[in-house]
Amino acid sequence: MSPISAAPAVAVRRLVRRYGERTVIDGLDLTIQRGEFVALLGESGCGKTTLLRALAGLDPIDGGSVDAPGRPAVVFQEHRLLPWGSLWRNVSLGQPEEGARTRAAEALAEVGLGDRLDDWPRNLSGGQAQRVALARALVQEPELLLLDEPFAALDALTRLRMHQLVKELIARHRPGVLLVTHDVDEALALADRILLMRDGAIAHEIRLSDEVSIQAARADLLAQLGVLPADRRQSSPASLSQTPA
Numbered sequence: 001m002s003p004i005s006a007a008p009a010v011a012v013r014r015l016v017r018r019y020g021e022r023t024v025i026d027g028l029d030l031t032i033q034r035g036e037f038v039a040l041l042g043e044s045g046c047g048k049t050t051l052l053r054a055l056a057g058l059d060p061i062d063g064g065s066v067d068a069p070g071r072p073a074v075v076f077q078e079h080r081l082l083p084w085g086s087l088w089r090n091v092s093l094g095q096p097e098e099g100a101r102t103r104a105a106e107a108l109a110e111v112g113l114g115d116r117l118d119d120w121p122r123n124l125s126g127g128q129a130q131r132v133a134l135a136r137a138l139v140q141e142p143e144l145l146l147l148d149e150p151f152a153a154l155d156a157l158t159r160l161r162m163h164q165l166v167k168e169l170i171a172r173h174r175p176g177v178l179l180v181t182h183d184v185d186e187a188l189a190l191a192d193r194i195l196l197m198r199d200g201a202i203a204h205e206i207r208l209s210d211e212v213s214i215q216a217a218r219a220d221l222l223a224q225l226g227v228l229p230a231d232r233r234q235s236s237p238a239s240l241s242q243t244p245a
């Protein structure tokens, strides 16, 4: 009954992850509540995907703890659909056989592909394939959904449409979400909270609320990232791929 007693979607304490001698994650703390949408930004190579993989249980960790109540679902930049499986089979992968087609049909309908159950991945556009990947994640009813730049390879318009769809899906299913992205505006459009990763830990946090204007949050993030000098912040496109002027 009380939302206060509900366990978070994930609780990370003093996480350490090394590759050989190199410590990529160094004592990182992070908690994501169910229904909370968190975006993670940071310079290329700072360890965002490493963190996501640790949360997904895909890689071992070298210290600390990751507590998640269920098995997280992950959507990657590339759709990772199996070419020899129909769309509904792809969505049902790993699901109990009984009722699988019905559940896949519901999930595909949710992403606007309810009439393509028996179609094949090769017949899909990039955006459609990512929608199937989302359906495959959501059919698992995850407490924690991990998104590793899932929209990065899409054209700008398709990306905006995907943002709208993801917002609707998250509002309905209410998993905790961690979105790894390079796109400041994507983070601002989708997240309740934006984290900045640096030196193996969370270096900065912005909680978006009615009191914080998107413009102010954007200026703060860009300043933190050192993307552009202060006088040019407001009128410049927000992408981490830019270098300081």
Ligand SMILES: Nc1ncnc2c1ncn2[C@@H]1O[C@H](COP(=O)(O)OP(=O)(O)OP(=O)(O)O)[C@@H](O)[C@H]1O
Pocket: 019, 024, 042, 043, 044, 045, 046, 047, 048, 049, 050, 051
């Ligand atoms: N399997 C691996 N073995 C050794 N080093 C690795 C491995 N995977 C990642 N690294 C290194 O760890 C660091 C963090 O990589 P990671 O992919 O997590 O960064 P990222 O922030 O996601 O980068 P990007 O934004 O470019 O995707 C990088 O320096 C990378 O070279």
